[in-house]
Amino acid sequence: MSQIKIITVIGGGTMGNGIAHVFAMNGFEVNLVDTKQELLDRALNTIEKNLDRMVQKEKISDADKLKTLDNIHPSLNLGESVKKADLIIEAIPEIFKLKKQVLSDIDKHAGEHAVIASNTSSISITRLAAVTDHPERFIGMHFFNPVPVMKLVEVVNGLETASEVTKLIEDISRELGKVPVPVNDSPGFVSxxxxxxxxxxxxxxxxxxxxxxxxxxxxxxxxxxxxxxxxxxxxxxxxxxxxxxxxxxxxxxxxxxxxxxxxxxxxxxxxxxxxxxxxxxxxxx
Ligand SMILES: NC(=O)c1ccc[n+]([C@@H]2O[C@H](COP(=O)([O-])OP(=O)(O)OC[C@H]3O[C@@H](n4cnc5c(N)ncnc54)[C@H](O)[C@@H]3O)[C@@H](O)[C@H]2O)c1
Missing domain, CATH: 1.10.1040.10 (N-(1-d-carboxylethyl)-l-norvaline Dehydrogenase; domain 2)
Known part of the structure; x- marks a missing residue:
């Protein structure tokens, strides 16, 4: 399993912008994909406001804020953004039909080595993994709201998730300063x-x-x-x-x-x- 350097987050809403914020603040290159320019602008505004709050509380410096924003690349082109990524995190609405369509699109463009994760709060990871050609490289990476604040990442293994993939996602969660807790796929997971x-x-x-x-x-x-x-x-x-x-x-x-x-x-x-x-x-x- 190769090292993770480039992350693509699909969906810049409540969770997606928080996930992009946290990865970018920890030095990863992040592509943030949504369907309309105004949604990307809103996501970036939210991230900037949240970073400003962190500067005010002296948790990060002004330079950290600028570096974080520099690491985020907003995009309307899912295919191009997915192609370059080592890890793709899907954070679109909790609607199976919509996730199915977007995940099959992601799968078409993802590189050989790429891991695909879903931030779903309840849909079966095994069912989502089945949409892709590589269910062994599919996993649940369940962040909590607000992402920059909450420590937990519930790491959800689908029936076919490879153990190296679980380890990779646990390691990367720790790199973000989070605490990964592995669980197996079941309705509602544990949380x-x-x-x-x-x-x-x-x-x-x-x-x-x-x-x-x-x-x-x-x-x-x-x-x-x-x-x-x-x-x-x-x-x-x-x-x-x-x-x-x-x-x-x-x-x-x-x-x-x-x-x-x-x-x-x-x-x-x-x-x-x-x-x-x-x-x-x-x-x-
Ligand atoms: N809100 C929470 O507290 C919370 C907590 C944990 C997990 N989750 C899960 O995270 C996921 C996202 O939830 P949210 O609250 O951020 O939703 P949200 O509605 O705030 O954001 C979803 C974003 O996805 C975008 N989107 C929709 N279709 C897209 C497409 N085809 N390509 C790219 N972007 C697309 C939307 O424009 C929107 O910006 C859901 O699966 C939800 O269950 C939510």
Whole structure:
């Protein structure tokens, strides 16, 4: 397995711009690909703002900021950007059909040695790997939001992921200052399999009138030492994302314990998605 020097990140949204930021700050050359120039501009603005915050907090110097921005090459050309890369990280929306189409395009252009990783939060890595001709070089590299801050990378092995690929991704995660934790492919992996039922149960407590969102979150913060209560966290993640992940767990295990709370379904139907729409269990406006 050759050394990783050039990274191509596909999708410059919430996760993609954070992933590009972290790799570029650690000296890697990063191609950042999206579908429209305005989306690339927005991604770069976000990265610059986040770097400015790090300069203000004296975590990095002005020169580090400029070097980081210099390492990022925005592009609308997926094929050209993938061709040059040692590692390609897919961070497009959590829609299997869309990922399938983009991954098969990535696979067409990727070099012989290249590793393809997905940042999916719930879709089966084995199923995504099957879209490519080299499932042994496919892996889940699950970063957490906000990427520059959160230490965890859940490294998800598909059925056919080669052990050298797992080691490579663990090593590179450490180079980024992250802590890789290997897990095997299963619906929701470990992170969301444990987190989402807790969030869902907290929503059932609101639905059944056991407590208000504020009181439920207080119980979990003060009694269980959670830094953020489950309902505040659900708003932060996005209630639509929580519902999608619960449905992946429910479909994957065919176990009623993962059924999404009807209140969650209603809130998503009414467009109350949490922080991103200004209202969820809390008012963020
Ligand atoms: N948001 C989170 O907290 C979080 C955490 C961990 C993992 N994830 C996972 O990361 C992935 C991305 O999530 P996100 O929150 O960053 O989504 P997002 O909607 O913020 O960003 C997705 C980006 O992909 C771009 N895109 C769509 N189609 C594309 C294509 N064909 N080529 C290039 N770019 C394309 C979009 O324009 C957008 O900029 C999802 O699989 C999600 O489940 C999200």
């Amino acid at each position: 969301n399999r444990v987190l989402m039922p807790m969030i869902n149960e907290a929503i059932f407590c609101v639905y059944e009138g056991v407590g208000s969102p504020e009181h439920i979150d207080e119980v979990m913060k003060l009694g269980m030492a959670h830094p953020m209560g489950p309902l505040r966290l659900a708003d932060f993640i996005g209630l639509d994302i929580c519902l999608d992940i619960l449905n992946v767990l429910y479909d994957g295990f065919k176990d009623p314990k993962y059924r999404p709370c009807p209140l969650l379904v209603k809130m998503v139907d009414s467009g109350k998605l949490g922080d991103k729409t200004g209202i969820g269990f809390y008012n963020h406006e």
